[in-house]
Amino acid sequence: MAKKDINKSSFDETTTLKLDIFRGCFREWYPVFLHHGFIDKVYVYDMFAGSGRDSEGDEGSPLILLNEAKGGEKRKHCETLLKKRNKEVVFTFNELLQDKSKELENVLRTNLIECKKSCKFDNCPYSGSMRFTQQEFHKLINTSEVKNILKNNRYAKFILLDQYGFKEVDTEIFRLLVNSPKTDIVFFVASSFVKRFRNSPETKKYIDTSKIDWDKATPKEVHTLIKEYYQSLLPKDKDYFLHAFTMKKGSNYYGLIFCSGHSFGMEKFMRVCWKVDPEAGESNCEVGGFLGRGSFFPELESKTASVENELRELVLSGEITTNIVGLNYALKLGCRPKVFVDTIFALEKEGRIQFEGEPNKTATDIHKAKEFRIVVK
Known part of the structure; x- marks a missing residue:
């Protein structure tokens, strides 16, 4: 070059x-x-x-x-x-x-x-x-x-x-x-x-x-x-x-x-x-086949939806057992930790999981979050 x-x-x-x-x-x-x-x-x-x-x-x-x-x-x-x-x-x-x-x-x-x-x-x-x-x-x-x-x-x-x-x-x-x-x-x-x-x-x-x-x-x-x-x-x-x-x-x-x-x-x-990049936080173009800026392909899921699905599977399989692990995992997947909070409280509402300890919705400054456990029903 x-x-x-x-x-x-x-x-x-x-x-x-x-x-x-x-x-x-x-x-x-x-x-x-x-x-x-x-x-x-x-x-x-x-x-x-x-x-x-x-x-x-x-x-x-x-x-x-x-x-x-x-x-x-x-x-x-x-x-x-x-x-x-x-x-x-x-x-x-x-x-x-x-x-x-x-x-x-x-x-x-x-x-x-x-x-x-x-x-x-x-x-x-x-x-x-x-x-x-x-x-x-x-x-x-x-x-x-x-x-x-x-x-x-x-x-x-x-x-x-x-x-x-x-x-x-x-x-x-x-x-x-x-x-x-x-x-x-x-x-x-x-x-x-x-x-x-x-x-x-x-x-x-x-x-x-x-x-x-x-x-x-x-x-x-x-x-x-x-x-x-x-x-x-x-x-x-x-x-x-x-x-x-x-x-x-x-x-x-x-x-x-x-x-x-x-x-x-x-x-x-x-x-x-x-x-x-409000769609995926990863580019000035579409990367990874996610639904992006003005997409006409509704069959493609968003980055957030993709991460939500992965987090649901990991929680329900028992691989993620605490909020601390899940918050950090979401961050390492390139998403804001709030996606994990939304996911587990949706699962709890569905009756799929329950919490042990004092659950909280901390999604920023996650190093300060108080830990609680996630138990699959």
Whole structure:
């Protein structure tokens, strides 16, 4: 693939969608750890940062992250940081090309200068929080400094990997990141290219394509297969959340993969995905044969209906025996946990199951839900 500098032209519709999702994810994620009492530092990494803007002046990911960190026109996050003097935020913007990195630094520092002109606060909490690096990603992520940050349980980490293609997130990197506490990751994959070049030794250096059953998916489902491949790299006993969002551009399919070690983190990511795609929370096109946008095929069921049916079977077979297991299972299927709550209370109304303990309809912040048992009659 010939590498194109996307900052030298205007962002296309798919890139704009991708950036909007980045914005939404960070908007959901950032205040959680900003207000978290057991977090000493918040680290935000944009590992393939670019130069900050496109040719039309539209914001790239670094500006999006910085502006979201301010907390809107009222600068509510800035106010929080100024009050919490013991909380530190560090941004690392990594761009390998020196000229683009210098341009990015100028763009972001100019942004803060302009921001100060209309700011009601005397001090800016972000004036000394930005670091600019110019390293290859594999070298940077494997430095002792970054590894120590990753393994620190009192540091929250948001890692954005808007890689070109697919070669940066190999097995070693993926396992390093998902085994890091308080670390949430969003990474891009050019999924169609993985399939197209699946037999190339160069591709197999990064993704073991022999472990993917390419025949079981249509082109638009390839990104889901890539997500399942990464899922297979996790230990079977590891409780972890991955979600895929597919984006179509021309005849090619790309996508984002969201990774979180906590249900609350995945709830936040899922909220963004379902806002973009109210039908299935998984694409800007129809994936998986579900009833989608303006479909004229009523025989196709919706994503929610499909998950409801699967949950009913698992509950009635005795495989799901508590609300906690069911809520997390629904989330791992790419649905909001409410679908599980609706399903079990419908079954209870039908007289198929009963509850032991104190039943509740908690469907958000599910890590706080009080457990009760589900018994099949």
